[in-house]
Amino acid sequence: MKRTLPLMILLATLTAGPQQTFAGKGKTTQELLTAATIARETDLIYDKLVTIRRDLHANPELAGNEKRTQDVIKRYLSDLGLEVQTGTYGHSVIGILKGGKKGKKIAWRSDMDALPNDFADEETFRSVMKGVQHGCGHDVHMTVALGIAEVLSRHKASLAGTVYFIFQPEEETFAGAKNMVDHGLLSTIQPDEIYGLHVTPLPAGKIMVKPGEVFAYQRQVRIELKNELTKDEAKALAGQIRSALVRSVKGSKPWEIQQISDPVTGLASTNTIFRDYLIMDERFHIRSDKDRLFLEAYLYETDPQQLERILPRIQALIGEGPYKDKLLAVSYIQGNPTVINDKELTGKAIAVLQNCCGNDVLLPDYGLVPFFNDDFAYFQQKVPGVYFFLGGSDVGKGIVAMNHAPGFRVAEESIRTGVNRFATLLAERLKP
Structure with missing residues (x-):
């Protein structure tokens, strides 16, 4: 078993990734923020993101216990120069990226907690916590969010508006989102729109989205x-x-x-x-x-x-x-509420992704997923929101991202897809 790096050494490693094309902490690049720029900068930090994903995977924490996870996220966002807030509820973290110009407020949500199971895990960076695993992909969700934050933070002077990165605890118990809302999160930050994703068994590199109900x-x-x-x-x-x-x-x-x-x-x-x-x-x-x-x-x-x-x-x-x-x-x-994507906002998101990425990346969704649900629905009750499925499987390599199931694994290339495509989406949505 590969030994996990101590936290402080790990964080030092993560924040020391490929930076030569950037201006450094607290400064921004002058390069025009385009889909091509975002793709290139995503590639530059990809290896660093894989490292943090593997650390999160090896150190999962159950709902209500996400303390170490919170510390990793706080440090990462702080090193990007974002304002970081905790204390809304549980071990939540809010990273605030303020653009150089006034504009709309956008929120991106990522869930943090792991599952209570002890399935066999083929990864060399398998969980060191007995009976606890990231068997639903939340480690990937957090990593994608951190990657989006890093790419956009390099261009904050050119952004028109604010992005709130919501790292939400206790999704698996369907408590975190509701409690964050009940504790006044959305009244405080008042986002105009909110986005989130979940890893699924779809092929890595593919994104699925549709207006209306997502789950049965x-x-x-x-x-x-x-x-x-x-x-x-x-x-x-x-x-x-x-x-x-x-x-x-x-x-x-x-x-x-x-x-x-x-x-x-x-x-x-x-x-x-x-x-x-x-x-x-x-x-x-x-x-x-x-x-x-x-x-x-x-x-x-x-x-x-x-x-x-x-x-x-x-x-x-x-x-x-x-x-x-x-x-x-x-x-x-x-009877929990189900995820329902805002029709108008979903249409706009699809148009952006089609324009920047082409139709081959997006998959249509003609059905409703059974058995699963997501408390992202509580955010959507207050703010227009869109929830995406991010493909995580590479069947040719024996990687199938079937959530909550034995043998669950995620193709790490999905991290690149998530950061690249959704950083582009947020950048476009922030344009005046």
């Missing part, structure tokens, strides 16, 4: 009955309910999430199997408490109008069967 609507349903059913009867009833509710295109299996990157059936295909479905847990959680029996399961629905009809359907189904007199209640006990 997630709900947890609870069926409460008198505790008078046997275990087998409860399982049979759960199976009947699931069979009656589940919906998908004939012959498709949208619960096989690995198909989202398939060229024929995946999100980028007009024939996607992820367009119209209702998925429900195959196995309900069945438990009893004294005189009550509970059947609980998660469901994922692409049509928000159907959500109001699901509970009455369950009630009607049970009401027509032998357990009519046993039913006490049917309810949703959990």
Whole structure:
């Protein structure tokens, strides 16, 4: 196992990367900020970004414990000359890049926390924290954000406006974004628009985005009955309910999430199997408490109008069967908001990326991703926002960025793509 560099040595190494084309800390280049300039400067810092990504990957921290991660980010942003704020909530960090001219305010969000799992990790820079891994790509998200900040900071005198780099803790517990909003973050910085991304199993070098819903609507349903059913009867009833509710295109299996990157059936295909479905847990959680029996399961629905009809359907189904007199209640006990991209802003972002990068970089999105969600939705409730999928797979090298799954790995070339494309996007959006 490769030994992780001590923090202070690491930071000194990171901030001493290729700088010969730059004017140094606190100064900016005079070169015109164009897509070509951004691509060239991204290449110059790429190796340094890979180093910091590997350090973050080797030292993951769970939601609520992102202290070391916070320290790394604070130091990096400070060395770029950005104003750095902490204390909004948890271990959050806000890096403020003020341009030399007045203009709009843009926010870029990156999540920080890792996952509680102990899957086998093939990387030489695997986690040194037992039972904790960056198995969802947040280490890459943070690295991309730092890269964007570095490239843009070199040209801050020519930027018209302000960029807020929001490093958000506790995404995996769906608490961080809401708590940052509740603690007044957006009221304080008042961004005009906000952006974020997530690594996905799409090919490295590709970006996917669309207006509207990005993920299926997630709900947890609870069926409460008198505790008078046997275990087998409860399982049979759960199976009947699931069979009656589940919906998908004939012959498709949208619960096989690995198909989202398939060229024929995946999100980028007009024939996607992820367009119209209702998925429900195959196995309900069945438990009893004294005189009550509970059947609980998660469901994922692409049509928000159907959500109001699901509970009455369950009630009607049970009401027509032998357990009519046993039913006490049917309810949703959990339902997080889903990511919904602002239509107008997404259109503008797509136009910028197409103009600077060409159509071959962007992939269309014709479906909704099941099982996953992102608390970025809480920011979008307050500010127009766009959420991108960044491809992280290189199948030819055996790298598949299937989040939350054994064998999750990210092709580091996706870092270059993310910094290059999204620094260009922000630079263009800051133009008067």
